[in-house]
Amino acid sequence: MPYELNNRLVVGVASSALFDLTESDAFFRAEGEQAYREYQEEHIDDLLAPGVAFSFIRRLLGLNDLRKTSDPLVEVIVLSKNDPSTGLRVMRSIQTHGLSISRALFTQGQSPYEYIGALDMSLFLSGNEEDVKAAMALGFPAGLAMTSTSVDEEDEGALRVAFDFDGVVADDEAERIYRGEGGIDAFRDHEAAKRSVPLERGPLREFLKDLNLIQTVEEEKRQEDPGYKPRLRVSIVTARDAPSHERAVRTLEEWGVTANDAFFLGGIDKGAILKVLKPHIFFDDQRGHLESTAAYAASVLIPYGVANESPQAEPQQSSVEGNATAESGTAPEGAATKEPNAANVEEEVV
Numbered sequence: 001m002p003y004e005l006n007n008r009l010v011v012g013v014a015s016s017a018l019f020d021l022t023e024s025d026a027f028f029r030a031e032g033e034q035a036y037r038e039y040q041e042e043h044i045d046d047l048l049a050p051g052v053a054f055s056f057i058r059r060l061l062g063l064n065d066l067r068k069t070s071d072p073l074v075e076v077i078v079l080s081k082n083d084p085s086t087g088l089r090v091m092r093s094i095q096t097h098g099l100s101i102s103r104a105l106f107t108q109g110q111s112p113y114e115y116i117g118a119l120d121m122s123l124f125l126s127g128n129e130e131d132v133k134a135a136m137a138l139g140f141p142a143g144l145a146m147t148s149t150s151v152d153e154e155d156e157g158a159l160r161v162a163f164d165f166d167g168v169v170a171d172d173e174a175e176r177i178y179r180g181e182g183g184i185d186a187f188r189d190h191e192a193a194k195r196s197v198p199l200e201r202g203p204l205r206e207f208l209k210d211l212n213l214i215q216t217v218e219e220e221k222r223q224e225d226p227g228y229k230p231r232l233r234v235s236i237v238t239a240r241d242a243p244s245h246e247r248a249v250r251t252l253e254e255w256g257v258t259a260n261d262a263f264f265l266g267g268i269d270k271g272a273i274l275k276v277l278k279p280h281i282f283f284d285d286q287r288g289h290l291e292s293t294a295a296y297a298a299s300v301l302i303p304y305g306v307a308n309e310s311p312q313a314e315p316q317q318s319s320v321e322g323n324a325t326a327e328s329g330t331a332p333e334g335a336a337t338k339e340p341n342a343a344n345v346e347e348e349v350v
C-alpha cells in the first residue's frame with residue numbers, strides 16, 4: 001500500500017531554510033559549480049548548522065510521538081534543486097541532527113516546488129525568494145525564510161506558531177480596501193459592514209487547519225491523561241483592532257478553524273508582542289512587519305496578495321538551491337532580500 005500523505009500535516013522544506021548554507025553558497029559563488037560539487041563531497045561529513053526554519057521543523061517533528069511511528073502526524077520532505085550528489089551532505093546533516101526526515105526530492109536545477117500539490121503539502125519553506133514566488137504563482141502555499149537572529153531556548157518540546165491574519169490565513173480583500181482611496185476609514189467601514197461575512201481563504205489556511213488536527217490529537221491525549229500538557233499553541237497576531245477584529249473571529253469560526261490566542265494590535269509593533277510570545281515561527285505577508293519580528297522569531301514572508309504587488313526590489317540573489325542551473329547572482333541561502341520595500345514599511349493596517 002502506498003504511504004498516504006493526505007491524513008497528515010506535510011511540510012516541504014528546502015535546505016536553504018533548514019540549514020545555514022552561507023558558507024556553501026559563498027563557495028559556490030566564488031568557485032563555480034564544479035568546484036562546489038567537489039567541495040560538498042569533501043565536506044560531506046561536516047555538519048551543517050541550523051538555519052532559520054530548523055527549530056520549527058525539529059519541534060514539529062517532535063509532535064510525532066503522539067502517534068505510532070508508522071503513522072506519523074507530521075511528514076517533512078526535503079525539496080531541493082540540488083542534484084542527488086550535492087544533496088548528500090544535507091541528508092547526512094539531517095541524520096546527524098536527529099531529524100526524522102527520510103523523504104527528499106532532488107531535482108537538479110528544476111523546480112521541486114511543482115510537486116507541492118502532488119505531495120499534499122500545506123506549507124513549503126525556502127530561503128530562495130525566486131522559488132517561493134514561483135511556487136506561490138502556481139497557487140501553492142510557500143514562505144520565504146528571512147534572516148532571523150532569534151535564539152531557540154529549550155523548553156520541553158513546545159511549539160508555538162504565530163500567524164498574521166490578512167494575506168496569510170485569509171485572503172487580501174481587506175488589505176485591498178485599506179490600500180484603496182478610502183484608506184483606513186474605508187477599511188474600518190467595510191470590515192464593520194461585513195463583520196459576519198467570512199473572508200476567502202488565504203495561502204496558509206490549510207496549514208493552520210492541519211495544525212488544528214494535531215491539537216485535536218493532543219486534546220484527546222489530555223483527556224486520557226490529565227497530566228498531559230498540550231505542546232502546540234497557535235496565535236494570530238494582526239494589526240486589525242476593533243471593530244474590524246470581529247470579521248477575523250467570525251471567519252475562523254465559519255471555517256471551523258481555531259487559534260489559542262489572538263492579538264488585535266491596531267498598529268502596535270508586532271515585534272514587541274513576539275518578544276514576549278516567543279513563537280518558533282511567524283508568518284506575515286509584509287516585509288516591514290518581519291523586519292521587527294526577526295529578532296524574536298524565525299520570520300517567514302508569505303509573498304501573497306496586494307502587499308506584494310507593488311514594485312519590489314528584484315531578488316538580489318538566487319542561491320545554492322538554484323546553483324545547478326547557475327542562475328545569475330547567488331547569495332547566502334536563507335538571506336532574503338533585506339532591503340525593506342518603502343511601500344511596505346509605511347503604515348500598514350492588516
Ligand SMILES: [Mg+2]
Pocket residue numbers: 164165166167168284285286350
Ligand atoms: Mg497581512
